[in-house]
Amino acid sequence: MAEVVAVIASTHHPFYLRASTATGDARPPFADEWVAKVETFRATLTRVNPDLLVMVGSDHFHQLWLDNMPQFLVGKAPFYDANWYNEEREFGLPRMRFTGNLDLSSHLLRQGLDAGFDLAFSNELRIDHSITCPIITLRPQADLPIVPIYTNIFAPPLPQPARFVELGRTIRRLVESWPSDLRVAIIGTGHLSLELGGPRQFGPHGPDPEFDRKAVEWIAKGDIEGCLAEVTLDSLHTPGNATHGFMDFMLMMGVAGDHVAADYVDTLDLFHTMEAYFTWYPKGAVS
Amino acid sequence: MSRYLLDKFLFTVDRDPELVERYRDDPVGTVAWWEENVAGRLLGCPPVEGSTWQELTAEEREALATHDYPALFRLGAHPFLTLTLFIAMFERDYDEPLGFQLAYATTLAHFSPPYPDITT
Numbered sequence: 241m242a243e244v245v246a247v248i249a250s251t252h253h254p255f256y257l258r259a260s261t262a263t264g265d266a267r268p269p270f271a272d273e274w275v276a277k278v279e280t281f282r283a284t285l286t287r288v289n290p291d292l293l294v295m296v297g298s299d300h301f302h303q304l305w306l307d308n309m310p311q312f313l314v315g316k317a318p319f320y321d322a323n324w325y326n327e328e329r330e331f332g333l334p335r336m337r338f339t340g341n342l343d344l345s346s347h348l349l350r351q352g353l354d355a356g357f358d359l360a361f362s363n364e365l366r367i368d369h370s371i372t373c374p375i376i377t378l379r380p381q382a383d384l385p386i387v388p389i390y391t392n393i394f395a396p397p398l399p400q401p402a403r404f405v406e407l408g409r410t411i412r413r414l415v416e417s418w419p420s421d422l423r424v425a426i427i428g429t430g431h432l433s434l435e436l437g438g439p440r441q442f443g444p445h446g447p448d449p450e451f452d453r454k455a456v457e458w459i460a461k462g463d464i465e466g467c468l469a470e471v472t473l474d475s476l477h478t479p480g481n482a483t484h485g486f487m488d489f490m491l492m493m494g495v496a497g498d499h500v501a502a503d504y505v506d507t508l509d510l511f512h513t514m515e516a517y518f519t520w521y522p523k524g525a526v527s
Numbered sequence: 528m529s530r531y532l533l534d535k536f537l538f539t540v541d542r543d544p545e546l547v548e549r550y551r552d553d554p555v556g557t558v559a560w561w562e563e564n565v566a567g568r569l570l571g572c573p574p575v576e577g578s579t580w581q582e583l584t585a586e587e588r589e590a591l592a593t594h595d596y597p598a599l600f601r602l603g604a605h606p607f608l609t610l611t612l613f614i615a616m617f618e619r620d621y622d623e624p625l626g627f628q629l630a631y632a633t634t635l636a637h638f639s640p641p642y643p644d645i646t647t
Contacts, residue, residue: 300607301538301605301607301608302542305538305570306531306534306535306538306647307569307570307571324542325542325544326541326542326611326615329544329615330611330614330615394607395605395647396645396646396647397646436606436607436610437600437605437606437607437608437609437610437631438600438606438632438635438638438642439632439633439635439636439637439638439639440632441610441628441631441632442625442628442629442632443632477640477641477642478640481606481640481642482606482607511625
Protein backbone atom coordinates (compact mmCIF):
# COMPACT_ATOMS: atom_id res chain seq x y z
CA MET A 241 0.00 0.00 0.00
CA ALA A 242 1.02 3.61 -0.44
CA GLU A 243 2.87 5.19 2.43
CA VAL A 244 2.03 8.64 3.80
CA VAL A 245 5.51 9.97 4.45
CA ALA A 246 4.55 13.49 5.49
CA VAL A 247 1.48 15.52 6.35
CA ILE A 248 2.00 19.23 5.85
CA ALA A 249 -0.27 22.15 6.64
CA SER A 250 0.55 25.70 5.74
CA THR A 251 -0.80 29.11 4.99
CA HIS A 252 -0.66 30.11 1.32
CA HIS A 253 0.59 33.62 0.93
CA PRO A 254 0.45 34.69 -2.71
CA PHE A 255 3.03 37.46 -2.16
CA TYR A 256 5.84 35.05 -1.21
CA LEU A 257 7.21 34.56 -4.71
CA ARG A 258 7.41 38.28 -5.41
CA ALA A 259 8.85 39.11 -1.96
CA SER A 260 11.44 36.33 -2.10
CA THR A 261 12.71 37.24 -5.56
CA ALA A 262 12.66 41.03 -5.19
CA THR A 263 16.01 42.79 -5.08
CA GLY A 264 17.31 46.21 -4.08
CA ASP A 265 14.78 48.77 -2.93
CA ALA A 266 11.93 46.55 -4.04
CA ARG A 267 12.89 43.85 -1.51
CA PRO A 268 10.66 44.07 1.57
CA PRO A 269 12.47 44.20 4.93
CA PHE A 270 10.88 40.92 6.06
CA ALA A 271 11.90 38.99 2.92
CA ASP A 272 15.13 37.45 4.22
CA GLU A 273 13.57 36.08 7.38
CA TRP A 274 10.60 34.79 5.39
CA VAL A 275 12.85 33.01 2.88
CA ALA A 276 14.92 31.45 5.68
CA LYS A 277 11.79 30.09 7.36
CA VAL A 278 10.37 28.76 4.11
CA GLU A 279 13.62 27.03 3.23
CA THR A 280 13.71 25.30 6.61
CA PHE A 281 10.08 24.31 6.17
CA ARG A 282 10.85 23.03 2.66
CA ALA A 283 13.50 20.71 4.07
CA THR A 284 10.81 18.90 6.08
CA LEU A 285 9.31 17.74 2.80
CA THR A 286 12.53 17.20 0.89
CA ARG A 287 13.95 14.83 3.50
CA VAL A 288 11.12 12.29 3.10
CA ASN A 289 11.67 11.89 -0.66
CA PRO A 290 8.04 11.95 -1.74
CA ASP A 291 6.92 10.52 -5.08
CA LEU A 292 3.55 12.22 -5.23
CA LEU A 293 1.72 15.10 -3.57
CA VAL A 294 -1.94 15.16 -2.60
CA MET A 295 -2.71 18.88 -2.54
CA VAL A 296 -5.68 20.25 -0.58
CA GLY A 297 -6.70 23.80 -1.39
CA SER A 298 -9.61 25.95 -2.42
CA ASP A 299 -10.47 27.56 -5.71
CA HIS A 300 -10.85 31.36 -5.41
CA PHE A 301 -13.65 31.80 -7.98
CA HIS A 302 -11.36 30.85 -10.82
CA GLN A 303 -12.86 27.74 -12.35
CA LEU A 304 -15.55 26.96 -9.78
CA TRP A 305 -18.43 29.38 -9.86
CA LEU A 306 -21.74 30.00 -8.13
CA ASP A 307 -23.85 28.49 -10.92
CA ASN A 308 -22.47 25.05 -10.06
CA MET A 309 -20.55 25.07 -6.80
CA PRO A 310 -19.13 21.84 -5.39
CA GLN A 311 -18.34 21.57 -1.68
CA PHE A 312 -15.52 19.02 -2.05
CA LEU A 313 -13.97 18.17 -5.41
CA VAL A 314 -11.23 15.79 -6.50
CA GLY A 315 -9.22 16.47 -9.65
CA LYS A 316 -9.21 13.52 -12.01
CA ALA A 317 -7.05 14.58 -14.93
CA PRO A 318 -3.73 13.51 -16.44
CA PHE A 319 -2.45 17.10 -16.25
CA TYR A 320 -3.28 20.28 -14.39
CA ASP A 321 -2.51 23.68 -15.77
CA ALA A 322 -2.13 26.26 -13.06
CA ASN A 323 -2.51 29.90 -12.11
CA TRP A 324 -4.81 32.43 -13.67
CA TYR A 325 -4.57 35.80 -15.35
CA ASN A 326 -5.68 37.71 -12.25
CA GLU A 327 -3.04 35.90 -10.14
CA GLU A 328 -0.39 36.79 -12.69
CA ARG A 329 -1.68 40.36 -12.59
CA GLU A 330 -1.87 40.81 -8.81
CA PHE A 331 0.79 38.46 -7.45
CA GLY A 332 3.17 37.88 -10.36
CA LEU A 333 2.54 34.12 -10.25
CA PRO A 334 3.79 32.21 -13.31
CA ARG A 335 1.80 29.84 -15.47
CA MET A 336 2.62 26.26 -14.43
CA ARG A 337 1.70 22.72 -15.41
CA PHE A 338 1.63 19.55 -13.35
CA THR A 339 1.22 15.88 -14.07
CA GLY A 340 -1.67 14.11 -12.36
CA ASN A 341 -2.15 10.57 -11.14
CA LEU A 342 -5.41 9.15 -12.45
CA ASP A 343 -5.11 5.96 -10.45
CA LEU A 344 -5.06 7.77 -7.12
CA SER A 345 -7.78 10.19 -8.26
CA SER A 346 -10.01 7.24 -9.16
CA HIS A 347 -9.25 5.51 -5.87
CA LEU A 348 -10.05 8.62 -3.80
CA LEU A 349 -13.29 9.18 -5.70
CA ARG A 350 -14.58 5.61 -5.62
CA GLN A 351 -13.59 4.93 -2.03
CA GLY A 352 -14.55 8.42 -0.90
CA LEU A 353 -18.03 8.08 -2.39
CA ASP A 354 -18.40 4.71 -0.72
CA ALA A 355 -17.22 6.19 2.59
CA GLY A 356 -20.05 8.76 2.63
CA PHE A 357 -18.51 11.79 0.91
CA ASP A 358 -20.39 12.71 -2.27
CA LEU A 359 -17.27 14.10 -3.88
CA ALA A 360 -17.48 16.09 -7.09
CA PHE A 361 -14.80 15.55 -9.69
CA SER A 362 -13.21 17.46 -12.53
CA ASN A 363 -11.58 16.00 -15.63
CA GLU A 364 -10.19 19.40 -16.64
CA LEU A 365 -9.09 21.48 -13.72
CA ARG A 366 -6.92 24.56 -13.80
CA ILE A 367 -5.63 24.98 -10.28
CA ASP A 368 -4.92 28.26 -8.51
CA HIS A 369 -2.60 29.77 -5.93
CA SER A 370 -4.04 27.78 -3.02
CA ILE A 371 -2.15 24.84 -4.52
CA THR A 372 0.65 26.54 -6.44
CA CYS A 373 1.82 28.66 -3.47
CA PRO A 374 2.74 25.60 -1.40
CA ILE A 375 4.39 24.06 -4.46
CA ILE A 376 6.44 27.23 -4.82
CA THR A 377 7.42 27.23 -1.15
CA LEU A 378 7.82 23.48 -0.57
CA ARG A 379 8.79 22.03 -3.95
CA PRO A 380 9.83 24.90 -6.21
CA GLN A 381 11.13 22.56 -8.89
CA ALA A 382 7.47 21.49 -9.29
CA ASP A 383 8.57 18.07 -10.51
CA LEU A 384 6.16 15.74 -8.71
CA PRO A 385 2.75 14.52 -9.83
CA ILE A 386 -0.16 15.89 -7.84
CA VAL A 387 -3.74 15.01 -7.04
CA PRO A 388 -5.63 18.19 -6.18
CA ILE A 389 -8.56 18.26 -3.78
CA TYR A 390 -10.61 21.43 -3.54
CA THR A 391 -12.81 22.48 -0.63
CA ASN A 392 -15.35 25.26 -0.49
CA ILE A 393 -14.29 27.69 2.23
CA PHE A 394 -15.38 30.64 0.16
CA ALA A 395 -18.97 30.62 -1.05
CA PRO A 396 -21.60 30.08 1.65
CA PRO A 397 -23.43 27.88 2.48
CA LEU A 398 -20.31 25.95 3.54
CA PRO A 399 -19.91 22.48 5.04
CA GLN A 400 -19.50 22.37 8.84
CA PRO A 401 -15.98 22.38 10.36
CA ALA A 402 -16.45 18.81 11.61
CA ARG A 403 -17.03 17.74 8.04
CA PHE A 404 -13.64 19.12 7.02
CA VAL A 405 -11.99 17.18 9.85
CA GLU A 406 -13.80 14.01 8.85
CA LEU A 407 -12.81 14.42 5.21
CA GLY A 408 -9.20 14.78 6.34
CA ARG A 409 -9.40 11.55 8.33
CA THR A 410 -10.95 9.85 5.30
CA ILE A 411 -8.29 11.11 2.89
CA ARG A 412 -5.57 9.76 5.16
CA ARG A 413 -7.25 6.36 5.36
CA LEU A 414 -7.85 6.22 1.63
CA VAL A 415 -4.32 7.14 0.65
CA GLU A 416 -3.03 4.46 3.01
CA SER A 417 -5.33 1.90 1.40
CA TRP A 418 -4.24 2.78 -2.13
CA PRO A 419 -2.56 -0.23 -3.75
CA SER A 420 0.69 1.44 -4.74
CA ASP A 421 4.26 1.51 -3.56
CA LEU A 422 4.52 5.28 -3.87
CA ARG A 423 5.56 7.62 -1.08
CA VAL A 424 2.82 10.20 -0.71
CA ALA A 425 2.90 13.56 1.06
CA ILE A 426 -0.47 15.12 1.87
CA ILE A 427 -0.23 18.89 1.84
CA GLY A 428 -3.02 21.33 2.57
CA THR A 429 -3.17 25.08 2.86
CA GLY A 430 -5.57 27.40 4.58
CA HIS A 431 -5.55 30.57 6.61
CA LEU A 432 -5.34 31.72 10.17
CA SER A 433 -7.31 34.92 10.87
CA LEU A 434 -7.69 36.80 7.63
CA GLU A 435 -9.66 39.73 6.29
CA LEU A 436 -10.08 40.35 2.56
CA GLY A 437 -12.08 43.23 1.17
CA GLY A 438 -13.06 44.49 4.63
CA PRO A 439 -11.98 47.22 7.07
CA ARG A 440 -9.44 45.03 8.91
CA GLN A 441 -7.46 44.03 5.81
CA PHE A 442 -3.74 44.63 5.32
CA GLY A 443 -3.08 45.67 8.89
CA PRO A 444 0.36 45.44 10.54
CA HIS A 445 -0.43 41.83 11.51
CA GLY A 446 -3.32 39.39 11.12
CA PRO A 447 -6.71 40.76 12.17
CA ASP A 448 -6.98 38.58 15.27
CA PRO A 449 -3.64 37.61 16.89
CA GLU A 450 -5.43 35.91 19.79
CA PHE A 451 -7.27 33.60 17.40
CA ASP A 452 -3.98 32.92 15.61
CA ARG A 453 -2.30 31.98 18.88
CA LYS A 454 -5.05 29.54 19.76
CA ALA A 455 -5.19 28.15 16.22
CA VAL A 456 -1.46 27.43 16.12
CA GLU A 457 -1.75 25.66 19.46
CA TRP A 458 -4.68 23.51 18.32
CA ILE A 459 -2.83 22.49 15.16
CA ALA A 460 0.54 21.94 16.82
CA LYS A 461 -1.00 19.68 19.48
CA GLY A 462 -3.47 17.96 17.17
CA ASP A 463 -6.19 19.18 19.51
CA ILE A 464 -9.13 18.50 17.20
CA GLU A 465 -11.56 18.23 20.07
CA GLY A 466 -10.59 21.59 21.54
CA CYS A 467 -10.69 23.20 18.13
CA LEU A 468 -14.11 21.80 17.25
CA ALA A 469 -15.45 22.90 20.64
CA GLU A 470 -14.72 26.53 19.79
CA VAL A 471 -14.88 26.82 16.03
CA THR A 472 -18.22 27.08 14.24
CA LEU A 473 -19.27 28.50 10.89
CA ASP A 474 -20.59 31.55 12.79
CA SER A 475 -17.58 31.98 15.06
CA LEU A 476 -15.18 32.09 12.12
CA HIS A 477 -16.62 35.45 11.03
CA THR A 478 -15.24 37.11 14.15
CA PRO A 479 -11.46 36.78 13.58
CA GLY A 480 -11.75 38.16 10.01
CA ASN A 481 -14.11 37.78 7.09
CA ALA A 482 -11.92 35.28 5.21
CA THR A 483 -11.10 33.11 8.22
CA HIS A 484 -13.25 30.21 7.01
CA GLY A 485 -10.07 29.18 5.19
CA PHE A 486 -9.01 27.90 8.62
CA MET A 487 -11.24 24.90 7.94
CA ASP A 488 -8.60 23.59 5.52
CA PHE A 489 -6.20 23.56 8.49
CA MET A 490 -8.87 21.61 10.36
CA LEU A 491 -9.04 19.17 7.46
CA MET A 492 -5.27 18.71 7.73
CA MET A 493 -5.60 18.10 11.49
CA GLY A 494 -7.93 15.28 10.50
CA VAL A 495 -5.28 13.95 8.12
CA ALA A 496 -2.62 14.12 10.83
CA GLY A 497 -4.80 12.45 13.46
CA ASP A 498 -6.34 13.18 16.87
CA HIS A 499 -3.84 14.30 19.49
CA VAL A 500 -0.92 13.81 17.11
CA ALA A 501 1.46 16.68 17.78
CA ALA A 502 3.22 18.19 14.79
CA ASP A 503 6.89 17.32 14.44
CA TYR A 504 7.68 20.75 13.02
CA VAL A 505 5.97 24.04 13.86
CA ASP A 506 6.94 27.53 12.80
CA THR A 507 5.18 30.86 12.38
CA LEU A 508 5.99 34.28 11.03
CA ASP A 509 4.06 37.35 12.01
CA LEU A 510 3.67 39.28 8.78
CA PHE A 511 1.58 42.27 7.81
CA HIS A 512 -1.99 41.28 6.88
CA THR A 513 -1.77 37.70 8.15
CA MET A 514 0.33 35.30 10.17
CA GLU A 515 2.22 32.62 8.30
CA ALA A 516 2.13 29.16 9.87
CA TYR A 517 3.96 25.98 8.89
CA PHE A 518 3.39 22.47 10.26
CA THR A 519 4.80 19.06 9.37
CA TRP A 520 3.92 15.65 10.76
CA TYR A 521 5.90 12.49 10.03
CA PRO A 522 3.40 9.65 10.41
CA LYS A 523 6.07 7.12 11.32
CA GLY A 524 7.73 9.41 13.82
CA ALA A 525 10.37 12.04 13.44
CA VAL A 526 12.78 11.39 10.62
CA SER A 527 16.30 11.10 11.93
CA MET B 528 -31.83 41.79 -4.30
CA SER B 529 -29.45 39.85 -6.53
CA ARG B 530 -26.16 39.32 -4.75
CA TYR B 531 -25.46 36.53 -7.19
CA LEU B 532 -25.71 38.90 -10.12
CA LEU B 533 -23.47 41.47 -8.42
CA ASP B 534 -20.92 38.72 -7.95
CA LYS B 535 -21.38 37.61 -11.55
CA PHE B 536 -20.56 41.11 -12.75
CA LEU B 537 -17.40 41.26 -10.64
CA PHE B 538 -16.41 37.71 -11.64
CA THR B 539 -16.87 38.13 -15.38
CA VAL B 540 -15.18 41.54 -15.53
CA ASP B 541 -12.23 40.61 -13.30
CA ARG B 542 -11.17 37.71 -15.52
CA ASP B 543 -11.09 39.70 -18.75
CA PRO B 544 -8.23 42.22 -19.11
CA GLU B 545 -10.12 44.28 -21.69
CA LEU B 546 -13.22 44.48 -19.54
CA VAL B 547 -11.17 45.51 -16.51
CA GLU B 548 -9.90 48.54 -18.43
CA ARG B 549 -13.28 49.30 -19.90
CA TYR B 550 -14.94 49.19 -16.49
CA ARG B 551 -12.25 51.48 -15.06
CA ASP B 552 -12.66 54.02 -17.85
CA ASP B 553 -16.42 53.87 -18.41
CA PRO B 554 -18.29 52.30 -15.50
CA VAL B 555 -21.74 53.51 -16.54
CA GLY B 556 -21.39 52.31 -20.13
CA THR B 557 -19.79 49.03 -19.09
CA VAL B 558 -22.54 48.19 -16.60
CA ALA B 559 -25.24 48.98 -19.20
CA TRP B 560 -23.48 46.87 -21.83
CA TRP B 561 -22.97 44.06 -19.33
CA GLU B 562 -26.62 43.96 -18.29
CA GLU B 563 -27.66 43.77 -21.91
CA ASN B 564 -25.10 41.18 -23.02
CA VAL B 565 -23.67 39.21 -20.12
CA ALA B 566 -26.10 39.25 -17.15
CA GLY B 567 -28.24 36.47 -18.61
CA ARG B 568 -25.41 34.44 -20.05
CA LEU B 569 -25.18 30.94 -18.64
CA LEU B 570 -21.43 30.66 -18.30
CA GLY B 571 -20.02 27.65 -20.09
CA CYS B 572 -23.09 27.30 -22.34
CA PRO B 573 -23.85 28.66 -25.80
CA PRO B 574 -25.49 32.14 -25.73
CA VAL B 575 -28.80 30.74 -26.97
CA GLU B 576 -29.20 28.87 -23.68
CA GLY B 577 -29.01 31.94 -21.44
CA SER B 578 -31.16 32.81 -18.43
CA THR B 579 -34.20 35.06 -18.92
CA TRP B 580 -34.69 36.51 -15.44
CA GLN B 581 -31.44 38.08 -14.24
CA GLU B 582 -31.76 41.72 -13.26
CA LEU B 583 -29.82 44.07 -11.02
CA THR B 584 -31.78 46.26 -8.60
CA ALA B 585 -31.47 50.02 -9.10
CA GLU B 586 -29.28 50.23 -5.99
CA GLU B 587 -26.95 47.49 -7.21
CA ARG B 588 -26.71 49.04 -10.66
CA GLU B 589 -25.86 52.41 -9.12
CA ALA B 590 -23.18 50.88 -6.88
CA LEU B 591 -21.50 49.19 -9.83
CA ALA B 592 -21.87 52.21 -12.13
CA THR B 593 -20.21 54.52 -9.60
CA HIS B 594 -17.38 52.18 -8.50
CA ASP B 595 -18.90 52.45 -5.03
CA TYR B 596 -17.12 49.59 -3.28
CA PRO B 597 -18.42 50.47 0.22
CA ALA B 598 -21.94 50.14 -1.22
CA LEU B 599 -21.00 46.81 -2.78
CA PHE B 600 -19.75 45.66 0.63
CA ARG B 601 -23.02 46.80 2.25
CA LEU B 602 -25.05 44.98 -0.40
CA GLY B 603 -23.22 41.72 0.28
CA ALA B 604 -21.13 41.43 -2.87
CA HIS B 605 -18.38 38.86 -2.27
CA PRO B 606 -15.53 40.88 -0.71
CA PHE B 607 -12.83 38.83 -2.42
CA LEU B 608 -14.28 39.56 -5.86
CA THR B 609 -14.71 43.26 -5.17
CA LEU B 610 -11.22 43.60 -3.70
CA THR B 611 -9.49 41.74 -6.51
CA LEU B 612 -11.16 43.69 -9.29
CA PHE B 613 -10.75 47.08 -7.60
CA ILE B 614 -7.05 46.40 -6.95
CA ALA B 615 -6.71 45.67 -10.66
CA MET B 616 -8.33 48.98 -11.52
CA PHE B 617 -6.97 51.37 -8.91
CA GLU B 618 -3.78 50.06 -7.31
CA ARG B 619 -1.86 51.80 -10.11
CA ASP B 620 -3.08 55.22 -8.91
CA TYR B 621 -1.18 54.95 -5.61
CA ASP B 622 2.57 55.47 -5.19
CA GLU B 623 3.11 53.48 -2.02
CA PRO B 624 2.94 49.66 -1.98
CA LEU B 625 -0.49 48.59 -0.67
CA GLY B 626 -1.59 52.25 -0.79
CA PHE B 627 -4.91 51.42 -2.40
CA GLN B 628 -5.51 48.39 -0.18
CA LEU B 629 -5.04 50.49 2.96
CA ALA B 630 -7.24 53.30 1.63
CA TYR B 631 -9.84 50.65 0.84
CA ALA B 632 -9.75 49.44 4.46
CA THR B 633 -10.08 53.00 5.76
CA THR B 634 -13.03 53.68 3.48
CA LEU B 635 -14.79 50.64 4.98
CA ALA B 636 -13.88 51.57 8.57
CA HIS B 637 -17.48 52.35 9.51
CA PHE B 638 -18.39 48.67 9.14
CA SER B 639 -17.98 46.42 12.15
CA PRO B 640 -18.83 42.74 12.55
CA PRO B 641 -21.18 41.18 11.83
CA TYR B 642 -20.66 42.28 8.24
CA PRO B 643 -23.43 42.11 5.63
CA ASP B 644 -24.34 38.59 4.62
CA ILE B 645 -22.64 37.41 1.41
CA THR B 646 -24.62 34.20 1.01
CA THR B 647 -25.98 33.78 -2.52
